[in-house]
Amino acid sequence: MSKILTTNKYFVVTFILAIILGGMTYGNLPGVEPAAPVLVVDGETFNFADYGTVTHEQVAIFNYLTTLFDQPTGDWDGWYIEPQYYGLFHYVLAFMAYSLAMYYETTPGYRTDYYSDVSSGLIEKFNTSYADYGEDSIEYMEWMYASLYLNWTEYYYPDAVNPDADDIYTGGFRGPANIMWTAHYALMELLHERNFNSAIYNDEIDYYMEDWNMSMTTDGFGNPQEGGIWETGMIPCEPYEVWTQCTCVPIYMTELYDNMYGTDYMPIWDFGLDFMNTVMQDQNGLFVDGYFVQEPIGTWFTQPTEGPQQQFPGNRLSPYRSDGKFRSRGYGVAWTLAFLEYTQPEETITDYPVFIENYGKELSGTQMYMVESMYDTGRFGTFDYLASLFTLALAKQRGDFSTRDRIANFMFEPYNKVWSADGREMHYDTSSATAFLQTSVAYAELWANTPTTMVDLADARPAAFWDYPYISAADDENVWVYRAEWDPVKEGFVLSIQVDTAATLTFSNFDSAPSAYSGGVVLSALTAAGMDYTLDLAPGTYHLVIK
Amino acid sequence: MSEEVSKKSILEKFQMNSSDAIVWTLLYTLIGIVLFILVSQIPMGYLMVDLFPFGLLPALAIIPAMGAIRGPVAGFLTGYLGTVLFDFLIYGAVVTMTLPALGYGLLGFIAGLATYDLSNGRSLIKLTILSVVGFVFTLLIIVAVGLTVESYATLVVLGFVMLPLVTSGLPTIILLTPVYARIYHLLIHSVIPRIRPE
Numbered sequence: 204m205s206k207i208l209t210t211n212k213y214f215v216v217t218f219i220l221a222i223i224l225g226g227m228t229y230g231n232l233p234g235v236e237p238a239a240p241v242l243v244v245d246g247e248t249f250n251f252a253d254y255g256t257v258t259h260e261q262v263a264i265f266n267y268l269t270t271l272f273d274q275p276t277g278d279w280d281g282w283y284i285e286p287q288y289y290g291l292f293h294y295v296l297a298f299m300a301y302s303l304a305m306y307y308e309t310t311p312g313y314r315t316d317y318y319s320d321v322s323s324g325l326i327e328k329f330n331t332s333y334a335d336y337g338e339d340s341i342e343y344m345e346w347m348y349a350s351l352y353l354n355w356t357e358y359y360y361p362d363a364v365n366p367d368a369d370d371i372y373t374g375g376f377r378g379p380a381n382i383m384w385t386a387h388y389a390l391m392e393l394l395h396e397r398n399f400n401s402a403i404y405n406d407e408i409d410y411y412m413e414d415w416n417m418s419m420t421t422d423g424f425g426n427p428q429e430g431g432i433w434e435t436g437m438i439p440c441e442p443y444e445v446w447t448q449c450t451c452v453p454i455y456m457t458e459l460y461d462n463m464y465g466t467d468y469m470p471i472w473d474f475g476l477d478f479m480n481t482v483m484q485d486q487n488g489l490f491v492d493g494y495f496v497q498e499p500i501g502t503w504f505t506q507p508t509e510g511p512q513q514q515f516p517g518n519r520l521s522p523y524r525s526d527g528k529f530r531s532r533g534y535g536v537a538w539t540l541a542f543l544e545y546t547q548p549e550e551t552i553t554d555y556p557v558f559i560e561n562y563g564k565e566l567s568g569t570q571m572y573m574v575e576s577m578y579d580t581g582r583f584g585t586f587d588y589l590a591s592l593f594t595l596a597l598a599k600q601r602g603d604f605s606t607r608d609r610i611a612n613f614m615f616e617p618y619n620k621v622w623s624a625d626g627r628e629m630h631y632d633t634s635s636a637t638a639f640l641q642t643s644v645a646y647a648e649l650w651a652n653t654p655t656t657m658v659d660l661a662d663a664r665p666a667a668f669w670d671y672p673y674i675s676a677a678d679d680e681n682v683w684v685y686r687a688e689w690d691p692v693k694e695g696f697v698l699s700i701q702v703d704t705a706a707t708l709t710f711s712n713f714d715s716a717p718s719a720y721s722g723g724v725v726l727s728a729l730t731a732a733g734m735d736y737t738l739d740l741a742p743g744t745y746h747l748v749i750k
Numbered sequence: 751m752s753e754e755v756s757k758k759s760i761l762e763k764f765q766m767n768s769s770d771a772i773v774w775t776l777l778y779t780l781i782g783i784v785l786f787i788l789v790s791q792i793p794m795g796y797l798m799v800d801l802f803p804f805g806l807l808p809a810l811a812i813i814p815a816m817g818a819i820r821g822p823v824a825g826f827l828t829g830y831l832g833t834v835l836f837d838f839l840i841y842g843a844v845v846t847m848t849l850p851a852l853g854y855g856l857l858g859f860i861a862g863l864a865t866y867d868l869s870n871g872r873s874l875i876k877l878t879i880l881s882v883v884g885f886v887f888t889l890l891i892i893v894a895v896g897l898t899v900e901s902y903a904t905l906v907v908l909g910f911v912m913l914p915l916v917t918s919g920l921p922t923i924i925l926l927t928p929v930y931a932r933i934y935h936l937l938i939h940s941v942i943p944r945i946r947p948e
Contacts, residue, residue, distance in 0.1 A: 213871035214932040217878075221806065221925040228805040229795035564902040565845045566911055568837025574902070583903035605842040613910065619798045635800045 231620050234260035237685040237699050244720045244748045247693040251746055254688045254697045255309035255654055262683045263622070263629035264645050265306060268299070269317070270628065271642065272324035277336035283638035289344040291585070295643055296329045296341070297387035298592075302646040304394040305655040311398075311664075312671065312696060313687035317679035319399045326391050326404070345384055346376040354501045355381075358442035360423075360432060363500045371423035371432060373442045379418045379432065383440035385411055386452035393456055394660065397463060400669055412460055412468060415453050419471040429474060433496045435482075435516075436475025443499045444519070447479050447490040448535040451542040455661060458545055462663040469546075479539075480550060483518060487557055490539050491529040493519040523578035533562040533573045533590030541597040545661040555601050562590060563606070570613040571606070588614075592643070595651035600658055611651050618644060627680070672696050672713045672749070675735065678706035682740075695750040702740045710736045710749070720748045763863070765821035775824050782816035782828030785809075787836045801909060802917045810919055811926035813854055814881035817862025818931050825858025846900050853891030860884030861927070868935035874928035881927045882920070889915055 237259070239252035257265075271281050284292055300322065307318055331340040333347060350356045358374040359366035366372075373380035389411035392404035417423070418438055419431035430436045437445035438453065454472045461469055483491040498504075498515040506512050510525030518529040536558050544551035562573045564580065573594045575586035591610050598607035618631035631648075633640035671689035673696075686699035696710070696717070710717070710729060713736050719726045726747065729736035738749070761767035765775045789809040796805030813832065817825020833851035837843045845851070861881045867873040889912060896907045 210869070211871065211932065213874050214928060217874075217925045217928050221929060224804070224921055224925065225795075225806050228797040230797050232795050233793050564906070565843065565900055566896070566902070566906070567850065568833065568841050568843050568845055570910070571843075572902075572906070572910075580901050581903055583905040587903075609841055609843065616796075617798060617801070617803070617910070632798075635798065 231616075234258050238744075238746065240722075240746050242720065242746065242748050243723050244695060244750060247695060249690070249693060249695060249697055249748050251686060251697060251699060254686050254690075255311070256686050256699070257306060257309050257653060258685070259683060259701070260620075260629060261306065261649055261653065262685070263627065264648050265303070265321075267623075267628040267630045267645055268303070268642070269321050272321055272328075276324075276327045277331055277339045279339065282642055284344070285639060286348070288639050289348045293329060293341050293345040293384060293387065296325055297391060298650065299642065299646040300325045300329075300387075300391040300394065301657065301660075302650040302653075304398060304660055305653040305657075306649045307398045308655040308660060309653050310684055310687040311668075312673040312689050312698075313677075313684045314399060314673050315675060315677050315679055317677070319395070319401065322395045322399065323401075323403075326388070326395060329388055329391060341384070342376050346381065352501075352503060353441065353499075355442055357500065360442070361497055363443070363497060373432075373439070379414065379423070380439040380442040382438040382449045382453060383446075385414075386438075386449065386456060390452055390456040390459075393459055393463070397459065397660070397663065408460070411453075412457065412466075415457070416468060416471050419475065430478070431471075431474070435494065435496060436472065436478045437494075439496060443497045444493045444495050446493045446535065447483055448492075448538040448542075450475060450479070451539045454546060455542045455657070458661050459663065462661065472546075476543075476547065480547070485529050485531045487531075487561055489531055489536050489554055489558055489561070491518045492532045492535045493530065495519060521576070521578055523576055528578070531577065532586060533558075533575050534586055534593050536562070537573065537590060537593035537597045541593065541600055541657050544600060545658045551597075551601070555597070555603070559594075559598075559603075559606060562594075566613065569609060570616075571609040572613045573610065588640075592647055592650070595647060596657065599651060600656040607651060614647060614651075615644065667691065670712055672710055672717070674698075674708050675711040676709035678708075681706040682708075686746075695748045698745070698747045698749060700740070700747070701744045702742050704742055706740050708738045708740070710738065717749050720750070721745060763821060763865075764823045766823055775820055778816065778820035779824045779827040779831070782812060782820075782824060783832045783835060786812045786828060786832035787839065790832075790836050791840065796918060801913060803914045804921070805918045806926065807918050807922045808926060810854075810922045811881075811930050813858040814861030814877070814884060814923065814927045815930035815934065817858040817860070817884075818864075818866050818868065818877050818927075819934055820862070822859040822862030825860075825862035826855040827858075829853075829858035830855030846895055849895040849899060850892045853888035853895075856891065857881070857884040857888045857923075860887060866931070868931045869939070874932060877931055878924055878928055881923045885919060885923045888919075 237256055242249045274280055303322060329341055331342065333340045333342040337343065346355065356374045357363065358380065359370035360373050362370045375381065377385060389408055392408050395401065396404055396408065415438065419436060420427060421431065422428040423432040433439060433445060435445050437450040439445050440449040457468045457472060461467060479490060483494055485491050495515050495517055507520060507525060511520065511527035513520050521528045521530040540551045540554055540558065561577050563571050564574055565571050572587065573590035574580050575590050591614055595607055595610055598610065615631060618633050620629055621632045622629050630641055631644045633644055671691060673689065674687055681702060681704045683701040686697055689696050709732065716729060716731060717736060718728045719738055727738065729738050766772050786809050789812060794805060794807065796803050813825060813829040816828040830851045833854045834848050837845050861877065861884050864876060864880055866877050893907055893912055896902055896911055
């Protein structure tokens with residue numbers, strides 16, 4: 204032994220140091236996927252890999268996100284909002300809602316208040332008004348703060364400078380020209396109805412649907428007008444400018460609305476879709492970022508000092524070029540392609556590889572990121588990050604998991620995973636960059652890696668879905684639900700669950716007393732409780748078929 | 751005559767001086783590439799301290815170790831082809847015309863330029879030093895390709911490319927390269943002869 208040590212001193216030292224360093228830095232490993240057994244029950248084969256699955260880490264991230272709602276509606280503890288992020292913050296809420304909708308859809312048979320309360324809590328926070336919550340409101344952060352220098356509240360169309368009775372007012376927070384709030388709000392509500400069938404938001408959803416119908420088919424005063432109020436078939440985010448990424452949200456919502464309620468509103472977007480696909484295109488055939496419907500008022504907008512001048516109306520020119528090229532932005536293209544794939548799949552399928560080719564930056568085989576602008580790749584900032592964030596869901600939707608994984612490596616690896624003391628919650632500690640990212644990086648994990656896409660969510664659930672057996676109540680704080688889905692063909696409820704401490708699940712909609720099968724044999728018969736049935740589980744991990 | 755000697759010594763140094771030697775070098779290269787790809791797929795832990803990721807990248811040290819074991823050609827091909835094939839097979843990616851992979855090839859090439867007695871501590875220190883020199887060239891090539899050919903932001907080069915390589919790659923090169931080389935030597939000269947049937 205001593206000979207080995209004396210003749211291999213350097214080897215021994217490096218070996219020990221490697222073990223010490225490895226031991227000290229061992230963390231942040233990827234989570235483990237739940238097992239996917241194959242069970243045969245009553246002659247039916249249930250392959251658990253065929254059903255939607257959320258991972259242990261994803262459940263822990265959801266548990267973390269729930270903590271952001273354990274506070275009054277107007278409080279923002281743990282959200283790390285600073286004034287420089289006011290303009291972006293409502294998007295954090297909106298895309299958190301869409302990510303959570305993907306998460307809920309992955310385990311559609313688990314619909315307790317634990318899930319629906321977060322969904323409605325998001326909508327409440329998104330709808331906070333200045334009158335009720337002052338500067339802590341989304342109305343202030345999204346609209347009024349920017350209006351201090353962008354004059355949004357003063358707009359009329361088409362004449363913002365000397366408006367008369369022929370000009371329609373477009374400057375309200377909930378008005379027709381703030382689609383960057385109204386569309387997200389209505390879509391968040393509609394996705395809640397799609398996922399939980401609560402009927403509590405139906406009136407507001409109908410109001411916005413009818414409002415867009417009027418905006419897109421009339422001049423705003425009730426007179427029919429092709430292309431609607433702004434003659435583009437699109438709705439502005441900021442009163443003077445329409446954007447493809449903003450208008451694709453009400454288009455997407457209209458698809459879902461028609462699918463859920465059997466209406467036929469989609470033709471109101473024909474003009475706008477054609478406008479986006481023909482006028483708002485750059486030299487690569489990708490969507491242009493913005494189109495001015497009128498000249499902005501005030502002094503904030505300045506014409507380029509050289510090259511072609513900005514036209515009104517007209518596509519916004521790139522600030523990085525002086526040759527008249529239009530402004531395209533990675534985040535906008537990714538967002539639009541993802542949201543419009545349901546409506547016009549051929550456009551997304553064609554544009555996607557062009558987008559990746561032009562906006563993707565290769566860091567290594569394992570990492571890449573997306574840039575905000577093809578014309579200004581020398582800087583890296585918030586919008587490059589956003590371009591990467593939006594591309595995560597687009598790449599997943601397109602089945603390009605290699606790109607999805609490489610961007611995910613770029614986005615998640617720079618941050619430590621932080622688990623709560625009880626092991627129930629997890630988030631990424633983004634404080635080395637900015638704490639503001641913490642919530643976004645958390646839901647980005649669901650946005651990127653749940654098996655559900657925005658295309659999936661655009662389809663309504665079948666009417667019979669609401670009669671399928673589901674978990675209506677549970678000791679949510681004691682369990683980890685990885686799979687929960689009624690198979691209507693095999694007539695069995697597939698459940699993968701980890702139970703920390705003894706827990707009871709309540710199932711609704713079973714016609715007769717079901718039994719829980721584990722490994723093909725009966726584990727337990729469920730107990731009748733009024734119209735429902737309960738299942739008591741001791742600590743452990745279970746893969747069950749309940750029928 | 752001196753030119754002939756010089757040519758011969760280079761071929762010898764490259765372990766390419768006979769058909770047998772070439773076959774062995776290519777065989778070692780193949781083993782190195784397969785090991786590199788397999789080890790690269792093992793999820794490794796790491797720790798972020800502010801913006802600095804600390805940890806070990808065990809696959810990286812295979813490259814200079816292979817250079818030390820079978821010469822610069824084997825080292826170069828292990829680094830270059832190992833990286834290219836890993837990127838392509840696992841992620842379907844061909845990164846910037848495989849130019850960054852050249853940097854990893856250079857790591858193995860430089861480490862393989864010297865002759866080592868892998869049972870000797872001083873020789874292992876020499877291997878470590880040459881591996882670090884090779885790794886510095888790797889960094890330079892990757893950064894230069896990123897800034898010029900791929901043309902991404904300086905902040906990204908520094909924060910997302912160079913920093914992780916320095917804080918995780920450098921400790922790996924320093925600590926694991928001599929460990930791998932010494933383990934190889936023990937296997938070849940002590941373990942395998944003992945278990946080989948008479």
